[in-house]
Amino acid sequence: MKEIVILxxxxxxxxxxxxxxxxxxxxxxxxLVLADTDVDAPNLHLVLGAERLESSPITASEKAFVDMDRxxxxxxxxxxxxxxxxxxxxRPVIARYSCEGCGACAIACPEEAITIxxxxxxxxxxxxxxxxxxxxxxxxxxxxxxxxxxxxVKRRARELxxxxxxxxxxxxxxxxxxxxxxxxxxxxxxxVLVTEPTPSALSDLGRVVEVVxxxxxxxxxxxxRADIFADGRGQVLRYxxxxxxxxxxxxxxxxxxxxxxxxxxLAVTARPDAPSSLAIRALGKRISDLIQRNGxxxxxxxKTMT
Amino acid sequence: MDExxxxxxxxxHHTPFATPIIGVTxxxxxxxxxxxxxxLAAALAAHGxxVALVDCDVDAPNADILLGxxxxxxxxxxxxxxxxxxDRCTDCGQCLSVCRLHSLFRPRAGNITLMGECNGCxxxxxxxxxxxxxxxxxxxxxxxxxxxxxxxxxxxRLDPGLEEGTLVVRRLRERVAAEADRFDIIVIDTAPGIxxxxxxxxxxxxxxIAVTEPTPLGSHDLxxxxSLLAMFRVRGTVxxxxxxxxxxxxxxxxxxxxxxxxxxxxxxxxxQLLDSYVHGVPVVHLHPHSSAAMTFAGIAGRxxxxxIP
Numbered sequence: 001m002k003e004i005v006i007l008x009x010x011x012x013x014x015x016x017x018x019x020x021x022x023x024x025x026x027x028x029x030x031x032l033v034l035a036d037t038d039v040d041a042p043n044l045h046l047v048l049g050a051e052r053l054e055s056s057p058i059t060a061s062e063k064a065f066v067d068m069d070r071x072x073x074x075x076x077x078x079x080x081x082x083x084x085x086x087x088x089x090x091r092p093v094i095a096r097y098s099c100e101g102c103g104a105c106a107i108a109c110p111e112e113a114i115t116i117x118x119x120x121x122x123x124x125x126x127x128x129x130x131x132x133x134x135x136x137x138x139x140x141x142x143x144x145x146x147x148x149x150x151x152x153v154k155r156r157a158r159e160l161x162x163x164x165x166x167x168x169x170x171x172x173x174x175x176x177x178x179x180x181x182x183x184x185x186x187x188x189x190x191x192v193l194v195t196e197p198t199p200s201a202l203s204d205l206g207r208v209v210e211v212v213x214x215x216x217x218x219x220x221x222x223x224x225r226a227d228i229f230a231d232g233r234g235q236v237l238r239y240x241x242x243x244x245x246x247x248x249x250x251x252x253x254x255x256x257x258x259x260x261x262x263x264x265x266l267a268v269t270a271r272p273d274a275p276s277s278l279a280i281r282a283l284g285k286r287i288s289d290l291i292q293r294n295g296x297x298x299x300x301x302x303k304t305m306t
Numbered sequence: 307m308d309e310x311x312x313x314x315x316x317x318x319h320h321t322p323f324a325t326p327i328i329g330v331t332x333x334x335x336x337x338x339x340x341x342x343x344x345x346l347a348a349a350l351a352a353h354g355x356x357v358a359l360v361d362c363d364v365d366a367p368n369a370d371i372l373l374g375x376x377x378x379x380x381x382x383x384x385x386x387x388x389x390x391x392x393d394r395c396t397d398c399g400q401c402l403s404v405c406r407l408h409s410l411f412r413p414r415a416g417n418i419t420l421m422g423e424c425n426g427c428x429x430x431x432x433x434x435x436x437x438x439x440x441x442x443x444x445x446x447x448x449x450x451x452x453x454x455x456x457x458x459x460x461x462x463r464l465d466p467g468l469e470e471g472t473l474v475v476r477r478l479r480e481r482v483a484a485e486a487d488r489f490d491i492i493v494i495d496t497a498p499g500i501x502x503x504x505x506x507x508x509x510x511x512x513x514x515i516a517v518t519e520p521t522p523l524g525s526h527d528l529x530x531x532x533s534l535l536a537m538f539r540v541r542g543t544v545x546x547x548x549x550x551x552x553x554x555x556x557x558x559x560x561x562x563x564x565x566x567x568x569x570x571x572x573x574x575x576x577x578q579l580l581d582s583y584v585h586g587v588p589v590v591h592l593h594p595h596s597s598a599a600m601t602f603a604g605i606a607g608r609x610x611x612x613x614i615p
Contacts, residue, residue: 010335011336012335016523038499041333041335041498041526041527043334043523043527046522046523046526047523062406080428082386082427082428084476087317093317095317096314097505098506102429103404103406103429104429104432107404142310142505142537144502174499175336175497176365176366176497176498177366177464177466177467178365178464179469179471181365198583199371200340200368200372203366203368203371204368207366207466208466211467214467232584261521262521262522262553264522
């Protein structure tokens with residue numbers, strides 16, 4: 001089984017739209033499972049128009065709880081908390097969004113009034129997009145431990161791929177470079193980074209490249225909206241050249257794309273001959289080749305895309 | 307999640323200074339949060355205010371790029387790393403059992419090694435009866451400052467490959483708090499999403515501007531961030547970017563109205579705005595008579611009227 005992860009550093013450069021398009025194209029010939037690990041703002045199912053089949057709570061976070069009958073208000077818990085998660089003057093109150101569940105407060109408490117318990121911090125949804133399954137996680141409002149939520153989404157996607165005999169998992173990752181991104185990268189075989197020709201996107205690309213290279217994962221870059229700013233395109237190409245990073249595709253800006261999205265259509269299927277669709281189809285073929293060329297472990301057979 | 311305790315909400319809104327804070331957030335990435343934050347800050351500075359702009363997107367900070375500023379005055383952000391002394395260790399094993407990240411190993415008797423992630427919680431220090439653990443500082447990122455008195459930028463950056471972004475945001479906010487009296491107003495730019503970095507960044511804001519775009523994705527993520535604002539009882543307003551996109555503005559208006567928030571129909575993506583974006587000059591300076599610049603001047607005027615005595 002192969003896992004391809006799509007990341008970008010900067011948000012809003014087209015990760016979800018590209019994942020949906022690639023999933024649709026690659027999925028015509030191959031059995032695959034799609035995953036969405038942007039648990040803060042999962043959007044892949046919206047682009048795909050996926051329907052929810054099942055939904056279950058995820059308990060992947062730990063928090064401190066204070067038994068007020070035992071608490072004597074000594075304040076030792078507040079002193080030892082390194083995350084400023086214990087507030088309140090006369091009695092300790094746990095700010096759950098800051099609590100890491102480390103247990104330091106429970107150790108410090110002389111009255112054994114504090115326990116660390118698992119709490120629900122999100123949901124796992126299995127959805128259907130045509131013949132394909134989408135595994136998507138979502139963080140509860142005000143909850144934390146998004147990295148652990150991502151671990152659960154990835155585990156479920158692998159199980160489901162095993163059950164369905166799917167050889168490929170295509171994952172739409174979160175923006176940024178923090179814990180959910182690192183959790184998304186764990187166990188991946190290949191990384192596709194999406195960027196656009198602007199100084200901000202290039203700066204964020206450089207940061208996510210550092211993270212991916214730290215994991216020694218093969219990566220390639222897709223330049224989306226490649227034609228919106230010629231100088232920026234030049235800067236991205238020079239950066240890739242200097243860092244010996246493969247440019248997988250340049251996708252031209254498609255002003256029709258937002259209209260297709262608003263109608264709930266995918267441009268690659270609704271308008272297969274649009275320049276952006278042609279570029280994405282060529283990208284699909286290159287990704288098939290990459291899986292065969294770079295993939296460690298068992299090679300999967302991917303036929304040539306057309 | 308259940309409702310937050312009143313103490314938690316009160317603590318969230320408490321700041322040790324009187325300078326008002328405006329937060330710019332939005333849920334979805336790439337909707338123009340930083341564009342709005344940078345231009346609002348520049349427009350407020352043009353009103354004669356001393357403005358601090360704080361880029362709390364420590365994963366992917368871009369405000370310095372959009373302002374064309376060089377960052378200086380670097381202060382590293384560090385977290386405690388435990389170092390275990392075999393000489394003093396009595397091999398009691400208590401540190402092993404309290405580490406909830408399971409990052410401590412005992413390859414040989416009396417020899418403890420940190421392998422794997424450590425968030426600096428210091429639980430191991432609390433249980434060690436032999437004082438056998440020393441504190442070292444591990445760098446996780448840094449915070450910078452740049453710009454002039456009228457518009458000062460504070461930026462935090464998480465070092466790539468690390469996970470402690472929230473701590474970088476917290477240290478960044480502390481640095482700004484220590485210097486808050488030098489400013490008339492503080493503008494905070496947050497990361498996308500609804501996670502702890504975003505919550506930490508929004509602490510103490512008097513008003514949060516939720517930036518969105520009229521697409522199904524924009525509405526979906528706007529609903530999430532508005533739910534977060536409601537949970538923390540933050541006053542919010544919605545700013546629709548890319549208003550030229552074909553999606554349903556009425557859907558956004560409905561989401562905002564449900565929470566008693568107003569909607570500002572903001573910027574179409576025009577050449578002048580893109581120009582400003584790629585050249586690192588706020589549109590309020592580059593094209594002061596453009597509709598985008600007028601929009602920001604209008605918002606800055608209203609914010610000044612309401613929050614500056």
